Amino acid sequence: IFIRPWGISSCVDGEFLGSKDNCGFLYIQRNNQCIENLFLPEPPYLFGILLNRWELPWANVFPLRVMFRFGLQYQYYPWPLFGVANREPVYGEVGHTILSLLCDFRSYSYTLPTVRGLTITIKEHGSVSVRIPRNRYEEIVKGLNQSLAHVLSFGGCLNQIVQQHLVAVQNPDDQQYSTQVIKTDPTLKKNPLSSSTGSSFIVINASLRSLSPTSSPPTGYSPVSGSLGVGGGSYGKSSTIEDGVMVQVDLETLKLLKQALKDMKDYTIISNKSVVLPQQLMEHNENVNFNSDPIEQLVEFIWIENDRDINLGIRSPIDYFPMDRIQNSRIHYSLTHQHANNTHHNLRWTDIYFIDCDNFMRRLQTTTEHSLDPTKLADTIAKGFIQALTPVSDQLKEANCYKIGLRATIDREN
Template identity: 30%
Template sequence: MGRSCVKIPLRKYSEIMKVINSSNEHVISIGASFNTEADSHLVCVQNKHGLYHTQAISATGHPRKVTGASFVVFNGALKTSSGFLAKSSIIEDGLMVQITPEMMESLRQALRDKKDFKITCGKADTGDMKEYVDICWVENEEKTNEGILSPVDGKSMEGTQSEKVPQGRDFQREGKVMKCTEVHYFLKNNELSSPVPYQFTKEIAIACSTALCPHLKTLKNNGMSKIGLRVSVDLDMVEYLAGSGGHLLPQKYLNELDSALIPVIHGGMSDPTSLPLKMELIFFIIEHLF
């Protein structure tokens, strides 16, 4: 009802600075996480003619109070002569905020300084009801991965920090394909001990996929199409668990994983600054359609 709030977790400051430093002077574009506090969400729907329109889907069936969006774009090309202080509008499943070049510079500086920022939208010369866009820095993110359970042992993954894994090469056998789709990091005090080397995560995913590739058909036929691989590494400890549906994989698969994973994990210990490290990779075995 006339107010949009963009919440930025303080721990995402470095990512915001990357956006600021890599974007051109007129546009800042930020993707958003799913909002678990919202009772509805914007979606972009394509019709049979290839045209897109926006809908708001309600989770409760009741009148909407808080609607989540998937992104926000700040466009700093609004001319002062337009008569508007700023404009806010829904575009596809996100929010577009048009502001003047001067306000864009003030917004950039506020983001650099980790300061909250309020944008007043509407005509400059009327007393009509205004709309507001608030950019707020928050101490903690909303609960992450709430309701997600580990395929390894069925334990809750709430509080883990997850990111999608860019798909590399496919591992396929007998009409089945194994893909690593996501990695969850178990945090200490809401922080990773240090940035996880992307190459290390990628090598673990490749080693696991290589070891299980000959067994994809058997695994999928036995209902093990979603597999979790949890890896824990410290200076004096290396451990991994692999499972599906809340149960560990049968021993014959674990034996093959041993020979594939242990050299890779020990190689990752060569950089002690990234330790201790605990993460869980998620794999899916799907039908090969081509």
């Protein structure tokens, strides 16, 4: 069994670890949690968080929500690396949630598009910054292609630059959701970034009608809303909703935003004021000091440098060469081979790591007219490598060689 970060192993029927309430594990990576005095294997490794049956739907469609809820439950930011058995679930029936409109909780056929490395930050003055790594462009396009005409939504990742985050809390009596904030150590609150708050998702909804340039903003704003002006004089609203942010605009604005993202261009929705967090939330979280002073922007979508926060701690099985921040590709299909006389052991190709691949591709493009796909080339090499090792798989197991690497140097000549 191969488990990836945010993967799940579940036991739907019967008891698990002595209880019918337990249903499996959600696997996560360590962030900044303390791991001193823990006996750990060689990287890469994952931590399994024990799930209650009621929490399984959230772990399947949007695990970030349930993990931040664990963090609030045990007052550990962003979330603990341990699970607790025989406890009350942090969520019950899915109930009334905005995500029930964006995710399939029955068959899990579609979920909120979550982009690796994308972060959503609510700044001190109430504006929202969505930062997108350039090397996640394909994931953004996939989310755009799957979006409806009037709605665009993205799930974010853990925001490392903020020290507090929105959390969705469910009332067990009426199944309604409210918003709370989980914070890091209060002694760190003097950090200039401590007034910014992380959000788990953003929804842009084209629910407003376009207004003429001479029209006034719609009346009847609640304390959590702000008005924004964009091209053509249209207006919109913004608000926190559960552990995310919702922005209401007109259809033309949403079309312009989608096109800008498809063209990998920054996009800003202009505003004359913005109060994103509800007043009652600020009263209960003294460190969330958002003000309502006039500002010039409400929501900004910014393309940033490539996300390189990957493969930290991983070493090559060949010579322990550090693979930190080296781009890799997961092999999602099964390339296995089994020897005719061996019914117990399989060799499987799981990952490709591209060491200095960017420089190689640039050099190749300047000297040849044909493009080369290194993934296809690696596929050919891997097939031959696996076939060569399969006859000696018994000896490999006896020598405790469970992780095997092959490093190939590619240039124009070969």
